[in-house]
Amino acid sequence: MKKILSRPVTILTLALVFLFNSFAFAQQIPTDEAAIKAGEALFNGNCKSCHRVKQKLVGPALAGVEDRAPSVQWILDWVRNPARVIASGDAYANKIYNEYNKSQMTAFTSYTDEQILSILAYIKAEANKVDAPPPGTTTADTTGGGGGVPSGYLNAILIGLVVILVLLLIILGLIINALKKYLDQKDLSEDDKEIVHSKYTFNTAIKSPAFIFIVVFLVASVTFKNVIDGLYSIGIQQNYQPKQPIAFSHKIHAGQYEIECRYCHTGALKGKQANIPSANICMNCHSQIREGTNTGTTEISKIYAAIGYDPATGSYTGKQKPIEWVRIHNLPDLAYFNHAQHNNVGGIECQTCHGPIEEMDVVKQYSLLTMGWCIDCHRKTDVNTKGNAYYDKLLELHNSKKALKVEDIGGLECAKCHY
Ligand code: HEC
Ligand code: HEC
Ligand code: HEC
Ligand code: HEC
Ligand code: HEC
Ligand code: HEC
Incomplete structure (x- = not known):
């Protein structure tokens, strides 16, 4: 009896387990806001260096991957261990x-189903979004740009003076007219009449002391302004935009x-120097991306020459020749x-000081x-005192309603900026 039953029972149990698995535990991509948020953070932190939702990068665009891949379970296995699935x-x-030149995707072994599903939730939400217009640049900058303070003042003064001179001329003309009319009503001798109605010729005009004074004054002020401008701009390299050895574009990469x-x-949040990336960092992507839309292979192959990489064999030759980037900002x-x-403590955006870098094909000093x-x-x-315990005591001591400016913590002390 037992023996006879055992087989169907096993089969039944198996079938039930199977059904249970595929219905109750069928992997559902969540749609709630919390999962999408969590997925966004994971995606940005771990996937974004190779994937975008709607754009091909090192790996495929991930929009619609849940429909294209064999199953959601497949995606879970893949993300945890792509090499094993292959x-x-x-x-x-x-x-x-093979489509992606046999490039290895990183394995995220420790990811739970929930985490990967949240990433898929984010991708789905993002893919369904209608493309918003590109956000305007948020570079409310008052400190950059402009031609410097002295130039501004001098321009205003010069324009003011010219306006005053013109006004004076008009007033003088009116007075002369009025006087002429007044004198015409009087009985004047012939000699006097000649003086009153004497033709003011071009010759007499340019020889008049007033005219000479005006010309000398204008020439002198323009020269003076140029000299002062010149002196103030010694050592200033604003808008310096040298040609770089590789046509690297921030507009493509950062934009x-x-x-x-x-x-x-890498140093921008951690150290004194922001650092210029080494060719190794370029290779994270350019070992795969061998052609640019604008420059074909010529510019990208310079990276290979610098690091000694042979794209034909995919091996390193050991012959290196560092890229000689031209330094732009230099105190x-x-x-x-x-x-x-x-950046880190003060919380200032790069763009506040460097301008809209993500729109520049060639960087310039902003x-x-x-x-x-x-x-x-x-x-x-x-x-920026928020969440910074270091400043809590200081704020307490300062104890004023006014916000603490950098000036108040010693930002104007010579020794802070000068060795
Ligand atoms: C180092 C680069 C890299 C990182 C990081 C990376 N991937 Fe990938 N991914 C790839 C590449 C390349 C492929 C294409 C297949 C291949 O060559 O292995 C791929 C393929 C995929 C696929 C299959 C796409 C399709 O069209 O079927 C999924 C899904 C995927 N990745 C998800 C992720 C997720 C999720 C993360 C973050 C947790 C991630 N990847 C991080 C490089 C990466
Ligand atoms: C995170 C990935 C990534 C990194 C890192 C990276 N690039 Fe790129 N690069 C790209 C992508 C994507 C393109 C666009 C390819 C295209 O035009 O289709 C590109 C294009 C280029 C181009 C060609 C532009 C054109 O349109 O012709 C050059 C040159 C280039 N990169 C140089 C560099 C250099 C130098 C570095 C290192 C300082 C670097 N890249 C680092 C992803 C990267
Ligand atoms: C893919 C790598 C990459 C990314 C991403 C990137 N940069 Fe750069 N950056 C470079 C390279 C390479 C140079 C040197 C060549 C040049 O000047 O274009 C550079 C140069 C600069 C310079 C000029 C340095 C000098 O010589 O004074 C500034 C400023 C700068 N980057 C700011 C930024 C800002 C801000 C962002 C983000 C919006 C950014 N970069 C994103 C690679 C990158
Ligand atoms: C408060 C203004 C300010 C901000 C904010 C700022 N920079 Fe700079 N940056 C400078 C100055 C000044 C220099 C020149 C430094 C020198 O010569 O010692 C510089 C130089 C650089 C350089 C040239 C190489 C180096 O390390 O000196 C790079 C690259 C750079 N900045 C990138 C960045 C990036 C990326 C950010 C945002 C994370 C950023 N900067 C934010 C002012 C700023
Ligand atoms: C866009 C505004 C801005 C510009 C431009 C700027 N700084 Fe600052 N700076 C700050 C802020 C904000 C802090 C305060 C950071 C903090 O909380 O410690 C600061 C702090 C400092 C400190 C530390 C002061 C202290 O008491 O600890 C030094 C040194 C300094 N800056 C030097 C410079 C130099 C040199 C330049 C010009 C090349 C410069 N800064 C340009 C905003 C700026
Ligand atoms: C917030 C930072 C900061 C503070 C505070 C500061 N300086 Fe400077 N100073 C600079 C920078 C940056 C330069 C270089 C600017 C340049 O080359 O145009 C400079 C240049 C100078 C120069 C010109 C040197 C030359 O060769 O042209 C002198 C002199 C000077 N500072 C003196 C002082 C004195 C004195 C104080 C204190 C009252 C002071 N600085 C406070 C940032 C600062």
């Missing part, structure tokens, strides 16, 4: 692997592909500037970088 001979896995600044400028040695202090520029911002800018 090695298992899975046809879909091998197809995309179009939204690669974060600190992915390449004199006497001044000390620290990126971490401003701000003046003079002492006046530094001081001006230190006078105007509030210290």
